[in-house]
Amino acid sequence: MELVDTNGKRRPNFSTKECEALVDTVGLHYDALFGRFSSTLTNNRKNELWDDVTEKVNAVSSVNIPRSVAEVKKKYQVLKSSVKKIETNNSNEMKKTGGGSAILQPQNTVGEKILALVPRVEISGIEGGIDISKMSTVDTAPLNLISVTGLIPIGDTGSRTNKPADASEENAPHFFKKQTKRPLETTLFALQAKQVKLLETQTMQLAQIVDLLAERNSIEKEKLQIMKNN
Numbered sequence: 001m002e003l004v005d006t007n008g009k010r011r012p013n014f015s016t017k018e019c020e021a022l023v024d025t026v027g028l029h030y031d032a033l034f035g036r037f038s039s040t041l042t043n044n045r046k047n048e049l050w051d052d053v054t055e056k057v058n059a060v061s062s063v064n065i066p067r068s069v070a071e072v073k074k075k076y077q078v079l080k081s082s083v084k085k086i087e088t089n090n091s092n093e094m095k096k097t098g099g100g101s102a103i104l105q106p107q108n109t110v111g112e113k114i115l116a117l118v119p120r121v122e123i124s125g126i127e128g129g130i131d132i133s134k135m136s137t138v139d140t141a142p143l144n145l146i147s148v149t150g151l152i153p154i155g156d157t158g159s160r161t162n163k164p165a166d167a168s169e170e171n172a173p174h175f176f177k178k179q180t181k182r183p184l185e186t187t188l189f190a191l192q193a194k195q196v197k198l199l200e201t202q203t204m205q206l207a208q209i210v211d212l213l214a215e216r217n218s219i220e221k222e223k224l225q226i227m228k229n230n
Contacts, residue, residue, distance in 0.1 A: 014075050017060040018067070019110045022076055025056040027117050027193035032200065083111045084123050116190035 014022070026033065029049040032041055050069050058066045086105050093102040107115060115123065 011065075011071065012063050014057075015060075015062065016110070018057050019075070019079060020113070021056045021060045022053060022072060023079065023110055023113045023117065024189075025053040026076060027113070027189070028196045029053070029200070030117055030193065031197045035197075079110060080114055080118060083107060083114045083118075086111065087115075087123050113189055117193060 029052070032038060032049055033046060038046070047069075050073065054067055054069045054072045057072055061067060086107060090102075090104045093104060096102065
């Protein structure tokens with residue numbers, strides 16, 4: 001459903017700066033919002049995190065009416081869906097050429113950040129999977145294994161330690177080709193995001209410990225007061 005403002009007019013598209021601010025801030029809270037810790041947080045806490053994401057987006061926005069939380073949430077899902085669509089199309093193009101040269105659509109800066117942030121299985125599924133429903137038997141003869149030194153045919157155990165196979169990487173099946181390395185900037189972003197999420201988790205745990213200690217002190221004070229009265 002298209003988002004409109006209070007006057008019924010269509011909301012302006014998100015700028016590149018807004019999208020980057022959105023993904024960067026989601027990256028800081030990713031585990032709390034979508035990761036393994038998300039189930040332990042209350043909805044109020046998650047709403048606070050989305051408020052923070054929205055605040056960061058509006059800080060770089062030039063629209064007259066500030067973005068709403070619902071608007072920001074929807075845009076994040078749209079961005080992730082767009083990244084998934086590009087990756088799926090690229091994968092299909094590679095399959096059409098049998099691993100040869102293919103015209104692939106690159107991800108933009110925001111897309112690269114999402115790829116570094118979201119678990120790969122959510123974007124492209126399990127890599128290397130084979131749909132056995134479309135084949136009666138699987139012929140493993142053409143398949144090769146990739147070693148550090150080159151491509152090694154299955155069953156050729158001697159060549160695994162002595163020399164690489166004669167087959168070149170260009171002739172290997174496309175699902176064995178090496179993954180294209182992501183830019184260093186993307187890698188650093190992912191590491192920084194993980195570090196911030198770890199600190200956030202530790203801060204939450206320390207806050208819980210402080211609450212428990214405060215509760216314990218309160219109980220001890222009540223006990224002392226009861227002892228004095230007796």
